[in-house]
Amino acid sequence: MLENYWYIACRARELADRPVPFALFDRPFVLFRDRHGRPGALEDRCAHRNAPLSAGKNCGGLLECPYHGWRYHTDGRAVDIPALPENTAISEQLRVKAYPCVEQDGYVWVCVGDRPTRDRPSSFPHLGDRGWTTFHLKTRFRAPVASCLENFLDCPHATFVHRFWFRAPTAKPVRAIVRSLEDGAVAEYFEEPRENSLVWSLLSQKRARLQHTDRFIAPATSRVDYIFSDRRHYIITSSCTPLSDRETEVYTVITFRFGAIGWLIRLFFEPMSRWIIYQDVKILNQQQQNIDRFGKTAYKLIPPDLLAPYIWKWRQAIATQTPPPSPGQEHHVEMRL
Structure with a gap:
């Protein structure tokens, strides 16, 4: 149940054009930004052959696996598989687990439990206030x-x-x-x-x-x-x-x-x-x-x-x-x- 809380994964400025690996509760995860700049958090292994997605790259807001080039959306769906014929429908089952992820107060926060206890993390007091x-x-x-x-x-x-x-x-x-x-x-x-x-x-x-x-x-x-x-x-x-x-x-x-x-x-x-x-x-x-x-x-x-x-x-x-x-x-x- 401790996993159902928000934890900081990294400073927001650390998450730029490359994926960022992080650990929580001794489990590996990866962060990347979609094409709108919003952060996403996935389990750090490809659904195909378990290669680390954090060793891949961000391709226009999709996370590309370094092994066979599978590309993932921030919701965990595989949306591009180069080995498949063009216009082939990709099964919804070809996905990796995604986790709630928000950017707030200059940090990227992640909840790796089944359901966050709150919609968003609590804010740091007086951060950005005038005179502070x-x-x-x-x-x-x-x-x-x-x-x-x-x-x-x-x-x-x-x-x-x-x-x-x-x-x-x-x-x-x-x-x-x-x-x-x-x-x-x-x-x-x-x-x-x-x-x-x-x-x-x-x-x-x-x-x-x-x-x-x-x-x-x-x-x-x-x-x-x-x-x-x-x-x-x-x-x-x-x-x-x-x-x-x-x-x-x-x-x-x-x-x-x-x-x-x-x-x-x-x-x-x-x-x-x-x-x-x-x-x-x-x-x-x-x-x-x-x-x-x-x-x-x-x-x-x-x-x-x-x-x-x-x-x-x-x-x-x-x-x-x-x-x-x-x-x-x-x-x-x-x-x-």
């Missing part, structure tokens, strides 16, 4: 989706993995409230320390009050908001594409409001974000390597693991078609950061 600046990051993690989401929505790890870059070890008490939602859960932090942090020394004013929320949106999206009383606002949204059960492509959209000099802030904010994400890539790779060494996970939960239980329960509920956590639940947590 945006940049996009694409990162390959050697970790499953759940591990990536836990990492992105976990405050305590930043004290160690991103020490002095994003957070410094102050051991100050912090209150948090976790609320279950219709589509996941959100955690809100109070009296969060910001001293000795390169990120916040550059991106926030010392006297500005901070409102910080971490949100899990089932099944594979995280959203982090930092809202300051001086109207500065930073949103980090990460959409996780499950390449396999141990590898995830993460498409991160960082949108922020800083005023007229947002373009200037981006000059150092973007490379700094890439470095911080690299630190996460490194620790998650080490984590997965150790899980592989032992052959299984052995996780323990403590109260400061605010959103991890919701990530696990929601994804398990979707996979098994059982009820997810009910909305409206709320609990308070004390932690140190």
Whole structure:
């Protein structure tokens, strides 16, 4: 059932005149554009002799197989078979499986399940809005989706993995409230320390009050908001594409409001974000390597693991078609950061 959701297959600009292969749930697919420029997604094998269609080419909006030249429409139908006599009717059974595919927010999204849970993917917040600046990051993690989401929505790890870059070890008490939602859960932090942090020394004013929320949106999206009383606002949204059960492509959209000099802030904010994400890539790779060494996970939960239980329960509920956590639940947590 996790397959019935929209996942990013590639940046829209990556899909031009040539077909683009991609993987979802350890299965191979191929993207190409029809003659009107609309994207289509097919299973990456020809119906004739199973050659990879991604090794072929786009011929006027039809995907041509490199083996015998069969050409396919975006709906999966074979519409041209060179070996057949001219004007021969082509059977409707000569087709490959096609999947729902849309272009939105500069990305090509695909659903490889039987039926999408929604008509279209959710939009990234404030993307293209006046007064907001945006940049996009694409990162390959050697970790499953759940591990990536836990990492992105976990405050305590930043004290160690991103020490002095994003957070410094102050051991100050912090209150948090976790609320279950219709589509996941959100955690809100109070009296969060910001001293000795390169990120916040550059991106926030010392006297500005901070409102910080971490949100899990089932099944594979995280959203982090930092809202300051001086109207500065930073949103980090990460959409996780499950390449396999141990590898995830993460498409991160960082949108922020800083005023007229947002373009200037981006000059150092973007490379700094890439470095911080690299630190996460490194620790998650080490984590997965150790899980592989032992052959299984052995996780323990403590109260400061605010959103991890919701990530696990929601994804398990979707996979098994059982009820997810009910909305409206709320609990308070004390932690140190």
